[in-house]
Amino acid sequence: MSKKALYLLGIAITIILGTFLYVNLCCNCTMKTPAGDTEKVPVVVAQDVVIVPFILNGSGIDYQSNDNIKFLKNSFAVVLPVSDSVSIGIENLKTFLIANPKQKVTITGYATSDETNTTTFENLGLARANDIKKFFVSKGLPDAQFDTKGEIKDKWKMDGDTLLGPADYTFAAAEATPAVTDEWVILKDKINGDPLILHFSTNKSSYKLTAVEKQKVADLVKYMEHVKDAVILAVGHSDNVGNRDSNIVLGQKRAEFSKSYLSKNGIEGSRITTESKGPDEPIGENTTAEGKANNRRTVITIK
Missing domain, CATH: 3.30.1330.60 (OmpA-like domain)
Structure with missing residues (x-):
């Protein structure tokens, strides 16, 4: 067989082999995926964020x-x-x-x-x-x-x-604040701005006043002597040891003790109002000794 015939034969074999490989290996690359076999992508639905400002x-x-x-x-x-x-x-x-x-x-x-x-x-x-x-x-x-x-x-x-x-x-709507020029207005603001607070031992309603507390009592007496329609409010408080009813009673005893002390120092008892908050308004943590001590108190202000 001549070289030319062999050359042509080789070309024919290459074409046939290439066609065979293309049909068997590459056609699948261009075939469409049946509709039923389409991969489904999950849809993520964003949840509404709940906001209360x-x-x-x-x-x-x-x-x-x-x-x-x-x-x-x-x-x-x-x-x-x-x-x-x-x-x-x-x-x-x-x-x-x-x-x-x-x-x-x-x-x-x-x-x-x-x-x-x-x-x-x-x-x-x-x-x-x-x-x-x-x-x-x-x-x-x-x-x-x-x-x-x-x-x-x-x-x-x-x-x-x-x-x-x-x-x-x-x-609350802010009230117009007048210029503070009156001596008794100034004294009342002083008393209520830094009120007399009496602290008590556990389950006790008696107390020995310090020099600073005695000066605050003197300010109260002075104010009440000059402002004849003024009324003092003494509010007793307790820690949370024991039941609430007992602590309400204890807070009232502390308020009454404060009233009695002020009465003995020149303030008419009829001008002193008392009430008890018991354990309901703590200013310290009741989980610590210091916090409990801060809660056992009477707060005295001008109404």
Whole structure:
């Protein structure tokens, strides 16, 4: 066979072999996948983010955070720690209240109708409001500038078993502050700005006054002698050792002791009002000896 014939034969064999390989190996690359065999890509549905903002809005303060103070279902205790944004808001409130000592803030706590109240408060919303107040006071905010309320709602926004921000903060309208020129106005502001606070030993309602406390008593006597329609308020407090009813009685005894002491020092008993908060308004942690000692007190102010 001639070289030319061999050359042509080789070309033919190459073409045939190439066609065979293409059909068997490459055609599948261009075949369409049957409709029923199409790979399904899972669809991720974004869940709605539940937000209840932490809002502090009054004359002179305007703060808002998308995070908030939280409570577990059926619990009166603030979930700790709180977020940084809530902590910043609390610090702003602290600065505002210290600069405005006459400003009052009402904390209204909420609970849902299907929650169980295991506290001594009349409802779980009020217990939550008082725990928020307690938390604020632990951060250095003035105890006397807060009032508390509680309300029951049919429902509240939740994340799982956690209630998001079940509280509102209402700022009382600020009263116009006249220029302080009267001697007795100045003295009253001094007395109420740094009130006489008597601390008591455990389960006791007697007390020996220090020199500083005696001077505060002297200021009270002086004020009452010159402002004939003034009334003193003595509020007794206790720690949480024992049951609440007993502590209410103990707080009242402390308030009555303070009234008796002031009466012996020249203030008419009829011009002194007493009441007891018992363990309901602590200013210290009841988990420590120091905190309990701070809570066993009577606070004396001019009404």
